[in-house]
Amino acid sequence: MKNNDKQNLVISIESSIDFIESHLDSADKTITFVLKKHGVRNLEKASIHTLQELFNELYAIEADLR
Helix, strand or coil, rough: HHHHHHHHHHHHHHHHHHHHHHHHCCCHHHHHHHHHHCCCCCCHHHHCCCCCCHHHHHHHHHHHHC
16 A cells, blocks of 8 residues: 555544544543554554554544534
């Protein structure tokens, strides 16, 4: 996967996190749990596979809040 694709995925994850934070009172706990579950401490250093799984889970949370 191209570096540009990875960067776009990171941007999408950050966007989902922003949405969740603005719509969920327990956002900090939820996001921390999901990041730990996937072993992510730094989005830029995570593998593309991990980022895809992380995005899928965060996007599902976001979709439930819509």
